[in-house]
Structures are given as structure tokens and as C-alpha cells.
Amino acid sequence: MDVILAAVGDAFTWKALLAIVIGTWAGIIIGGLPGLGSVVGLTIFLPFTFGMDVITSMALLIGVYCGSVYGGSITAILINTPGTPQSAATTFDGYPMTQQGRVDEALGWATFASFFGGVLSCVLLIFCAPQLAKFAVNFGSIEVFALVCLAMLCIVGISRGSLLKGLVCGMMGFFFSMVGSDPITGADRFTFGTYALSSGLDLIPVVVGAFALSEVFVRFSSRDEEATTIPEARLRFPGLRDIGRRLIELVRGSFIGSFVGALPGTGAAAAAFISYAAAQKLSPRRANLGKGEPDGIIASESSNNAVTGSAFIPTLALGIPGDVVTAMMMGAMVIHGITPGVRLMQDQAQTVYALFVVLIIVNVAMLVLSKPSIGLFRYLFKLPLGFVMGGIVMFSFIGAVSVRGNPLDLVVAALTGILAYVLRRGGYPLAPLVIGMVLGPALESSLRRGLLISRGDFLSFFTHSGIATTLFVLIGLFLIWTVTAGVLEWRARVATRRKAASAQPVSE
Numbered sequence: 044m045d046v047i048l049a050a051v052g053d054a055f056t057w058k059a060l061l062a063i064v065i066g067t068w069a070g071i072i073i074g075g076l077p078g079l080g081s082v083v084g085l086t087i088f089l090p091f092t093f094g095m096d097v098i099t100s101m102a103l104l105i106g107v108y109c110g111s112v113y114g115g116s117i118t119a120i121l122i123n124t125p126g127t128p129q130s131a132a133t134t135f136d137g138y139p140m141t142q143q144g145r146v147d148e149a150l151g152w153a154t155f156a157s158f159f160g161g162v163l164s165c166v167l168l169i170f171c172a173p174q175l176a177k178f179a180v181n182f183g184s185i186e187v188f189a190l191v192c193l194a195m196l197c198i199v200g201i202s203r204g205s206l207l208k209g210l211v212c213g214m215m216g217f218f219f220s221m222v223g224s225d226p227i228t229g230a231d232r233f234t235f236g237t238y239a240l241s242s243g244l245d246l247i248p249v250v251v252g253a254f255a256l257s258e259v260f261v262r263f264s265s266r267d268e269e270a271t272t273i274p275e276a277r278l279r280f281p282g283l284r285d286i287g288r289r290l291i292e293l294v295r296g297s298f299i300g301s302f303v304g305a306l307p308g309t310g311a312a313a314a315a316f317i318s319y320a321a322a323q324k325l326s327p328r329r330a331n332l333g334k335g336e337p338d339g340i341i342a343s344e345s346s347n348n349a350v351t352g353s354a355f356i357p358t359l360a361l362g363i364p365g366d367v368v369t370a371m372m373m374g375a376m377v378i379h380g381i382t383p384g385v386r387l388m389q390d391q392a393q394t395v396y397a398l399f400v401v402l403i404i405v406n407v408a409m410l411v412l413s414k415p416s417i418g419l420f421r422y423l424f425k426l427p428l429g430f431v432m433g434g435i436v437m438f439s440f441i442g443a444v445s446v447r448g449n450p451l452d453l454v455v456a457a458l459t460g461i462l463a464y465v466l467r468r469g470g471y472p473l474a475p476l477v478i479g480m481v482l483g484p485a486l487e488s489s490l491r492r493g494l495l496i497s498r499g500d501f502l503s504f505f506t507h508s509g510i511a512t513t514l515f516v517l518i519g520l521f522l523i524w525t526v527t528a529g530v531l532e533w534r535a536r537v538a539t540r541r542k543a544a545s546a547q548p549v550s551e
């Protein structure tokens with residue numbers, strides 16, 4: 044108890060609180076600017092932490108991290124342009140709600156779901172970190188492959204209207220993820236002799252082109268005045284009755300994000316898509332998903348913000364960073380004298396608990412700062428449409444090139460934008476393209492390593508472990524459920540057409 048009280052005292056110093064406010068607000072703004080994100084924000088603020096103490100420096104970086112994950116939902120809802128890849132799934136229902144004049148409701152649900160998921164993941168982190176870390180260790184390559192396969196099935200749900208077009212875009216995204224070096228042998232592939240492509244296609248330029256630039260092209264090519272109007276953004280939190288109706292969706296998305304975040308190599312984007320796919324099957328309002336349903340925003344935002352807490356489980360308990368963001372956080376910890384690993388809880392328990400308290404404070408600060416942050420975007424979007432769209436293009440290109448410093452990313456973003464514009468005109472969904480891009484590397488590398496472990500025997504994947512068997516059974520049930528639902532929907536449509544045809548009077 045003395046350790047916990049001391050940790051609370053460390054987290055509530057004026058320096059740490061000021062760092063939380065500055066980091067969280069800056070993170071929201073950076074996350075809301077298309078093309079920028081958590082990595083860019085941490086890169087900007089990391090040099091400023093070198094003269095700070097451990098808790099203050101980590102408070103600043105955690106604030107930037109959590110704030111940027113939430114900030115991406117603002118532009119995803121307002122202009123169909125996710126500020127970060129983690130918020131790509133938020134566009135599926137957030138932007139339709141904006142088009143329906145429900146932007147206040149959409150922003151309110153996104154903010155509350157982000158707060159709820161972040162706080163719940165912090166609570167789970169405090170009480171369940173050792174147990175979750177031990178469970179995460181059981182996920183080897185074969186188990187991760189089964190989990191990613193389950194996540195890939197959300198392409199089926201998102202492409203409900205046109206499964207073939209969705210699969211085409213999904214395979215296109217998967218192909219994009221294969222450009223560059225082979226994850227096992229290191230040999231170049233699909234580079235067409237271009238050295239700059241040997242490092243592969245980064246996710247951020249592809250997401251920037253697919254959503255931000257294509258949206259700009261669509262707005263300027265459309266002659267519909269309503270389609271080119273940027274709404275005035277306000278924030279209206281849901282009432283207690285609405286929260287009670289959707290409490291199960293909030294809890295489910297938060298638990299999914301907490302679980303996925305605890306697995307190394309997954310990330311917030313994968314958690315958001317998995318949670319959205321679960322909502323498509325389990326939500327009582329699943330028929331409205333994709334048409335402006337708050338459950339879709341809740342599924343995406345509660346899960347991707349829950350990852351911010353649980354992602355620290357493998358980082359702190361095992362010394363294994365789950366993605367680029369946690370790798371940067373781990374590097375900052377090492378710089379300030381924190382050595383992540385199995386002995387961290389024993390050797391530096393007070394510091395670890397102080398970081399847990401900082402995470403909770405950051406989520407509270409995010410809730411408080413959401414209204415002035417959205418107000419800032421409201422004034423920004425009062426500018427003439429040409430200036431706003433020009434700013435989106437500028438920040439998109441800056442964000443696309445700033446992550447790796449590779450000028451080729453500018454070309455990738457531009458070409459992806461043109462391709463996405465053509466696909467949107469043809470009625471192809473862009474979400475499967477991003478899903479394939481996000482999950483492709485994990486799917487391929489886990490499959491290749493699993494085949495090496497099993498000596499080429501793929502059938503042994505299904506009986507490799509209890510976790511793998513359970514996940515493959517869930518995949519089978521998902522497919523059976525999807526096929527059965529498709530057949531029932533087809534039979535219902537046929538019966539409706541026959542009934543309508545028989546009801547028509549016969550002309551003499």
C-alpha cells in the first residue's frame with residue numbers, strides 16, 4: 044500500500060500534471076491532422092524529455108500517445124479522413140452520421156467510448172498485468188496466425204453489399220503489404236528493380252492516399268453542394284440512458300482492445316477492425332452498421348483506445364514492444380533508467396504504478412480537453428473549402444513523408460489517392476484495402492514461421508495448441524454463420540419479390 048501511495052504522489056506533481064495536459068492536447072491536435080499520428084507526435088516530443096525526470100517525461104509521451112489515438116477520430120467523423128490508421132474503422136459509421144446531421148452525437152460517442160476504453164484498459168492493466176502477460180506468452184506464430192485469420196474475416200462483414208469487390212480490395216491491400224523485403228529470407232520482391240521500394244510500402248502513406256486524398260478528389264469532382272460542405276463541429280456527450288443501452292458494446296470493444304493490445308505485433312488498428320467485426324455479428328443494431336450507427340463508432344474507438352493501456356503489458360512485463368509506438372516508448376524508458384522486463388515489477392514497482400496512475404489521469408485529461416480541441420477544429424473548418432482541402436493535402440503529404448523520410452512515400456500517397464478515387468467511383472469499399480494492408484504482414488510472417496515450426500505440415504496448425512484449436516473453431520463458426528445468414532437473406536429477398544409479383548393486378 045505504501046508503494047501505491049508513493050506512486051500516486053509521484054503522478055500528481057505539478058510537473059507531471061502539466062506534462063499530461065500539454066502532451067494530451069498536443070496529441071489530440073496531431074492525431075486529428077490527416078497523415079500525422081502517434082509515431083510523428085512521439086518523434087517530435089521525445090527530444091524534449093531528455094532534461095526531465097522519469098515520471099514527467101513518461102507523462103508527456105503517454106499523453107501524446109493516448110491523445111493522438113483519440114484525435115484521429117475527429118477528422119474521421121468530420122471529413123471522412125482518419126487522422127491515424129487506428130481510426131480508419133471510425134469512418135464507416137462516423138462520417139455517415141455527419142452526413143445525416145448527427146455530427147454532435149457522433150463526436151460525443153467517439154469521445155466517451157475513447158475515455159471508457161482507455162480507463163477500463165488501465166484498470167485491467169493494474170490488476171491483471173502479470174496474468175495477461177503470462178497468457179500473452181502462449182501466443183506463438185501459429186496462434187497469432189489463427190487470430191489474424193479471424194480478424195481478416197471482417198472483410199466479409201464490411202463487404203456485405205458486394206463481397207467480390209471487398210475481396211478484390213482486400214487482396215490488393217495484402218499485395219501492398221508484401222512489397223519490399225521478404226520477412227524470412229530478406230530477399231527483395233515486387234520492387235521492380237527500384238531500391239527505394241526495398242523497404243516496402245508504409246501504412247501511413249497508403250491510408251493517407253486511400254482516405255484523405257481520395258476524399259479531396261471526391262469533394263472537388265462532385266457538383267453537389269451538400270457533398271462539399273464541412274459541418275460545424277460541436278460535442279454532445281450521450282446521456283445515461285443511451286450509455287446504459289449500449290453498455291455491452293462499450294465493454295465488449297474495450298475488452299477486445301485490451302486483449303489484442305496485450306499481444307505483441309498486433310496494434311490498435313487491428314483491434315479496431317476486430318471489434319467492428321464483432322459488432323457486426325453481436326450488436327442488436329447490426330443491421331444499421333455502416334449507415335450511421337453509434338455502435339460502429341463505439342466498437343472502433345473503445346477498442347483502439349483500450350490498446351493504449353494493454354500495449355504496455357508486453358512492453359513492461361516482457362520487454363517486448365508490440366509495435367513502433369511502444370518500441371519508441373520502450374526506448375524512452377531505457378533512456379530514463381527504466382529497464383522493461385520480467386524483473387521490472389520487483390525492482391521498480393513504484394515507478395510502474397506511477398505510470399499506471401498517469402495513464403488514468405491522461406484519459407481523464409483527454410475527456411476534459413476534447414471539447415476545446417474540437418472547438419479548435421470547428422474554427423479551422425470555417426475557412427473556405429479550398430483552403431481546408433489544401434491544408435489537408437499539405438498535412439497529408441507532410442505526414443506521409445515524415446515517418447520514414449522516404450520521398451517515395453509522397454508518390455505512394457498520390458498514386459494510392461488516385462487509385463482509391465477510381466475504386467470509390469466504381470463502388471469498391473476502401474476498408475478491406477486497409478484491413479489487408481494492416482493485417483497482411485502479421486498474417487504472412489506468422490504463417491511462414493508456423494510452417495517452419497511444423498516442418499511444412501499445415502494440418503498440424505489446427506491441433507497445435509488449445510488456443511489455436513479454439514480460434515480455428517471460431518473461424519469455422521464465423522464462416523458457417525456468414526454463409527447461413529447470406530442464404531437466409533437471399534431466400535427472404537426471393538420470397539419478397541415473389542410476394543410483390545403475385546400482389547400485382549393481372550392486366551387484361
